[in-house]
Amino acid sequence: MSLNVVHLVGRAGRDPEIKYFTSGSSLCTLTLAVNRATSKTDEPDWFNLEIWGKTAEVCKNYVRKGSLIGVKGSLKIETWTDTATGANRSKPVIRVDRLDLLGSKRDNNADGVSNYYGDDPTM
Structure with missing residues (x-):
């Protein structure tokens, strides 16, 4: 059995950026700052x-820098070759399946939207 599930709660580090593709799909990217429970003086992780599809649209419309959000997704490692040095590079990315807007309506201007489960109605 294998399991790759990530749950995080934190604040958006910047406003979401969205890209639209000719296929009709959309991709939203942003950073999330998460404080460790063990120490309040450490820098956040x-x-x-x-975030893909309809959830990406929700993110674009309701999340702003500093918004408190919760996400559920899976960890993937992106790899590429640095064009300047030829070195192999990698970075971890969380592919979000579920987005929860945790701030107040006033903070997020959410107009009653509290969470979005993506395209999977069983969540």
Whole structure:
């Protein structure tokens, strides 16, 4: 059995950026700052988020820098070759399946939207 599930709660590090593809799909990217429970003085851990489809649209419309959000997804490692040095590079990315807007309506201007489960109605 294998399992790759990530749950995070934190604040958006910047406004979401969205890209639209000719296929009709959309991709939203942003960073998430997550504080460790063990120490309040440490710097937060930063995560790169990748959100696809209808959930990407929700993110674009309701998340802003500083918004408190929760995400559920899976960890993937992106790899590439640095064009300047030829070195292999990699970075972890969280591919988000579920997005929860945790701030107040006033903070997020959510107009009643509290969470979005993506295209999977069983969640």
